[in-house]
Amino acid sequence: MTRKKKKKLSAQQMAICHNCSLSISWRENHVVRPEVWAAAGMLPSDGHLHRACLETRLRRKLELADILVMYVGENSEGIKMRVLDLEAYLEFNDAMGY
Numbered sequence: 001m002t003r004k005k006k007k008k009l010s011a012q013q014m015a016i017c018h019n020c021s022l023s024i025s026w027r028e029n030h031v032v033r034p035e036v037w038a039a040a041g042m043l044p045s046d047g048h049l050h051r052a053c054l055e056t057r058l059r060r061k062l063e064l065a066d067i068l069v070m071y072v073g074e075n076s077e078g079i080k081m082r083v084l085d086l087e088a089y090l091e092f093n094d095a096m097g098y
């Protein structure tokens with residue numbers, strides 16, 4: 001990391017895709033509904049998927065209604081995420097033990 005200009009956080013690697021084993025950046029970070037995750041044959045502990053990899057597993061396009069939290073941008077403080085369904089997201093966090 002250089003001192004003068006930090007690389008954009010959103011371009012940095014966040015995780016490895018469970019499906020294709022390639023890196024996933026913060027920009028691609030979404031949380032989908034547990035039932036959507038399960039429909040893709042994923043366990044809660046299975047980690048992360050690219051959106052395209054998730055859509056391949058689901059055999060359909062991801063819809064806004066499938067998403068609980070989505071990346072919306074970043075500022076100097078970090079990544080900005082938007083919670084689309086707070087109630088469902090809190091339930092998800094409880095279930096995950098966060």
Ligand SMILES: [Zn+2]
Pocket residue numbers: 017018019020021022049050053
């Ligand atoms: Zn992938």
